[in-house]
Every structure is written in C-alpha cells, then in structure tokens.
Amino acid sequence: MSSEAPLVVCLGNPLLDIQVDPKHGPTYLEKYGLKANDAILAEAKQMPIYDDIVKNCEVTYVAGGAAQNAARSAAYVLPAQSVAYIGSVGDDDLMKQLKAANEAESVISAYQVQPSPAETGACAVILSNHDRSLCTTLRAAEMFTPSHLASPEVTQLLSGAKYFYIEGYFLTHGSASALEVAKGASSRGKTVLLNLSAPFIPQFFKMQLEEVLPHVDILIGNESEAAAYGEAAGMGSASLHQIASTLASFSKSNASRPRLVVITQGADSTLVASSSPSSSSSNLKTTDENPKTYPVPELESSKIIDTNGAGDMFAGGFMGALALGKDLDEAIEIGHKLGQMCCGQIGPKLEFPKVQV
Numbered sequence: 001m002s003s004e005a006p007l008v009v010c011l012g013n014p015l016l017d018i019q020v021d022p023k024h025g026p027t028y029l030e031k032y033g034l035k036a037n038d039a040i041l042a043e044a045k046q047m048p049i050y051d052d053i054v055k056n057c058e059v060t061y062v063a064g065g066a067a068q069n070a071a072r073s074a075a076y077v078l079p080a081q082s083v084a085y086i087g088s089v090g091d092d093d094l095m096k097q098l099k100a101a102n103e104a105e106s107v108i109s110a111y112q113v114q115p116s117p118a119e120t121g122a123c124a125v126i127l128s129n130h131d132r133s134l135c136t137t138l139r140a141a142e143m144f145t146p147s148h149l150a151s152p153e154v155t156q157l158l159s160g161a162k163y164f165y166i167e168g169y170f171l172t173h174g175s176a177s178a179l180e181v182a183k184g185a186s187s188r189g190k191t192v193l194l195n196l197s198a199p200f201i202p203q204f205f206k207m208q209l210e211e212v213l214p215h216v217d218i219l220i221g222n223e224s225e226a227a228a229y230g231e232a233a234g235m236g237s238a239s240l241h242q243i244a245s246t247l248a249s250f251s252k253s254n255a256s257r258p259r260l261v262v263i264t265q266g267a268d269s270t271l272v273a274s275s276s277p278s279s280s281s282s283n284l285k286t287t288d289e290n291p292k293t294y295p296v297p298e299l300e301s302s303k304i305i306d307t308n309g310a311g312d313m314f315a316g317g318f319m320g321a322l323a324l325g326k327d328l329d330e331a332i333e334i335g336h337k338l339g340q341m342c343c344g345q346i347g348p349k350l351e352f353p354k355v356q357v
C-alpha cells in the first residue's frame, strides 16, 4: 500500500460471477423461475443452479459483486492505489480470483476472511438477449461483522478516504455496518454514495434504506429501482422525476451539501435530481433544470456482448470522476462511457490496456 490513504472506499458483497452462455439463457430462466432482467437472492428452489450450470453449461467466471465492480471502475479513472474495497469472503479459490482481479486493476482488497468451511459468495448470471438475470448466494459475504470496521487496516482506510460507496445489496444483512460507515463519513464532511442496487432493496429493505439515506450525498439507481421505491413509499403513479425529487429531498444529516439522485435508464437519458440545484459551490452543482436530463450516447446493438455490471461501471466511473475533481456533467459523461465500455465486454469488465475516457 502506498503511504497515501486511498481516496475512495467501497463496501459490499464480494461475489464471483458465473456467467452462462446466452444459448442456455431461456432454458435456465424457465427452469429456475427467474425473470430475464432482475437480481435476487437465491431461494431454496434456486440453490441447485450453481452446480447445475457448472456441470451442464459453458460458463465464464468473472469478478463480480456490485460495489466491487464499481471499485474497479473508479480505479480505472484514478491514479493507482486510490480505491479500497471492503467485504467478507471465504478462505478459498474464489476469493483468490477476486483478489487477483482487484490487484490487476489496482484496487486494494480489505477483505474480512471467514475461516473454512465458509465459502466466498457466487452469482449465477443468466444472459438472454441483452438482459441479465442475477441469482446470488451470499455465503461468507453475509458473515460480515462490524468488528471488521474496527480493525487497524480498515480504520485507517475509513479515516483517510474522501468518497464512500455502499451498495444497497449490503443492506440485506449489513445495515448496522453500512450505517456506521455512512454516518461516520458524513459527520466528517466526506461524500457518501449509495446505490439502490435492485428493486427488491427498496421493496423489502425500505426501512434499512431510509435509515442510511440521511447520511447519503449521492443516491444512484436505475428506473426500475426508483419505481420500486415509489411503489414502496406509496407514491402510486408518480413519475420518475417525482420519485427522484422525493428521494433528493429526503432528510439529510450534512445539510451543507445538496443530495443528488442519479437515475439511469439504460439507453434512455440519465436523470439527476438535486435537493438544492444552484446553492452548491462544489463540483456537485447542477443548473436550474431540476431534475436535469443527460442523453446517453448511442451504442450499436451489435457492440453489446452483455449488460452484466454496466450499471456498476457507470456508478464507479461517475464517482471516480468526481473524486478527480470533475464537475457533474463531466462525471456523468465518464459514467456513461464506462457503462457502455462494460457492455462490450464479457461480464463486469472494462477494456485493457486502458483507453482514455
């Protein structure tokens, strides 16, 4: 580790993605009762999917875990050793693969390693057309304990960083730790980002989400996650604009900085709502257009390999750009570029050797 503390710390569930060749997609969606474009925690009926795909399909193993993908994406635009990632893993081969992927892309892995027989989490990725269905077994990831945050290595990371990124998925088991990180960072005037991650988070973990939200400066999500929040919050037929504005104006502990809510919509425009569009002198300033819309550059369908991780790469690139001091418009543009770059790769990956974005 270099003597300078990393600028960015990410917190999440480390997972190894097991991607199934799209030719098997429809069969496996049907067999395990999965929706084409969704992310879920595996229920008992889906547990056999991991052995099944490995035995019976052509699979590709790729580093995954939503916040870990975002960490690699932030690292893509930042100087070496600027990004650290915290999560819980098993002491196994899967962990070694994840650690190697982080190392190759200059992300510091600050893993809490659970003793055997705990295993590193995995995500079955069922591809069909340009959709991806994610079916996750958390295993060691959900054994994360707040004690890890108090370890000397992590304490140092948390006290030195200026940007904190938490995946909504972590709230399924680790809301106490997420709250500790967000609250601590926010009270020290640092920037806290939270990703909604999947519709089931606002749907089933609304309480945990709203507990962390006051300490969040930048909330990121996509259209279906925002809609799920709208529904859970009893907003009936509210538009995406209204839901984003409601989330932006949700109570905030650090009132010196506005909250931004960034909603992506695949190929459609990205929307940014601000709780106070013109009050900020920082690089988070928006214009009077609120929410503001940012068109997404066109991406030829033939250039898309799969969409797994595109949202994470958008979020990580966006955050990395902000950490570099870029303004909001530039940061969104970089996010779009990295999200699209990811669509041209197998799984949550970016192009190497690095291209200038």
Ligand code: 26A
Pocket (backbone or CB within 6 Å): 012, 013, 015, 016, 017, 039, 040, 041, 063, 064, 065, 066, 067, 069, 123, 134, 135, 136, 138, 167, 169, 170, 172, 308, 309, 310, 311, 312, 348
């Ligand atoms: C708790 N769950 C369901 C999850 C995840 C997850 N990361 C953390 N927790 N379910 C899927 N993912 C990751 O999301 C990425 C795509 O956005 C997958 O590992 C995949 O790389």
